[in-house]
Amino acid sequence: MANSAAQVIARPEPSAHRLTVLVALGDAQRAEQLADALAASDDLLPVLAGSGVGQMADVAIADEAGLESRVVSSATPIVLLSHRVGGERVADNVLAVLPVSADCLLIAAAARLAASGYRIDRAGRSEVAHGDFHDGLAEEDVPDDNQARPALSPREAEVLALLAEGAPNKVIARRLNISVHTAKFHVAAILIKLGAANRTDAIAIAMRQGLVLV
Incomplete structure (x- = not known):
């Protein structure tokens, strides 16, 4: 058109x-x-x-x-x-x-x-670049992206790839044929392993570490 x-x-x-x-x-x-x-x-x-x-x-x-x-x-x-x-x-x-x-x-x-x-x-x-994306965290609690992180499981790597696409838990569950509860569990595990404050922070850390979109 x-x-x-x-x-x-x-x-x-x-x-x-x-x-x-x-x-x-x-x-x-x-x-x-x-x-x-x-x-x-x-x-x-x-x-x-x-x-x-x-x-x-x-x-x-x-x-x-x-x-x-x-x-x-x-x-x-x-x-x-x-x-x-x-x-x-x-x-x-x-x-x-x-x-x-x-x-x-x-x-x-x-x-x-x-x-x-x-x-x-x-x-x-x-x-x-601006703003405080770790509100409420003490300085010593802010994740250090240079620290060694535990390796993600194959399923967590799949979930992380979908997070990078902006997929919510329901979409992740549907795409991977798992329950929404299981999707939430994997997302929480990823945030803990990466030391991320939230989903956006997890994507940023994963990009920095070469875990996605390389």
């Missing part, structure tokens, strides 16, 4: 916690393909640049052309798909820089993390 760039791509049953993701790429075909892939997630609502909702986006996925078009608010966290080499200066609101060839799962995970305030580099390392 000719005017698809102004179209909101959404699933018929939106989740109450979906993140609005502005897709601003110079390649319109790639933008539509990426938006279609993101729309398959239960927690992401992709919107193509040109729809007029850029200022309302929770996070943006852009390339250099998208940044130059200025459709992305300076206050919106950005996942930048770029040919830039590591160490080059980027705007303060660019919280993740990924290769232009990054696959949709990696881009989606980076978008979720960026929306939560995590800064991610091209190697998949992650750090909290």
Whole structure:
């Protein structure tokens, strides 16, 4: 459709916690393909640049052309798909820089993390860019990502991969043919083994340790 760039791509049953993701790429075909892939997630609502909702986006996925078009608010966290080499200066609101060839799962995970305030580099390392994601923890209780972690079981690795896709417990249970109670148990075990404060923190630590999306 000719005017698809102004179209909101959404699933018929939106989740109450979906993140609005502005897709601003110079390649319109790639933008539509990426938006279609993101729309398959239960927690992401992709919107193509040109729809007029850029200022309302929770996070943006852009390339250099998208940044130059200025459709992305300076206050919106950005996942930048770029040919830039590591160490080059980027705007303060660019919280993740990924290769232009990054696959949709990696881009989606980076978008979720960026929306939560995590800064991610091209190697998949992650750090909290702003805010305190360990409220209520004493300083000595904050997880040290450099500590050795117990190995995840094969089933926990499968659950972790689904967590990185943004899957809630019910979806994890359905995809792995297990009960929701068992899914909750595996998620809790993963958080304990990784020393994570929450699901988002677990994905960030797992990316840093090369457990997912490498």
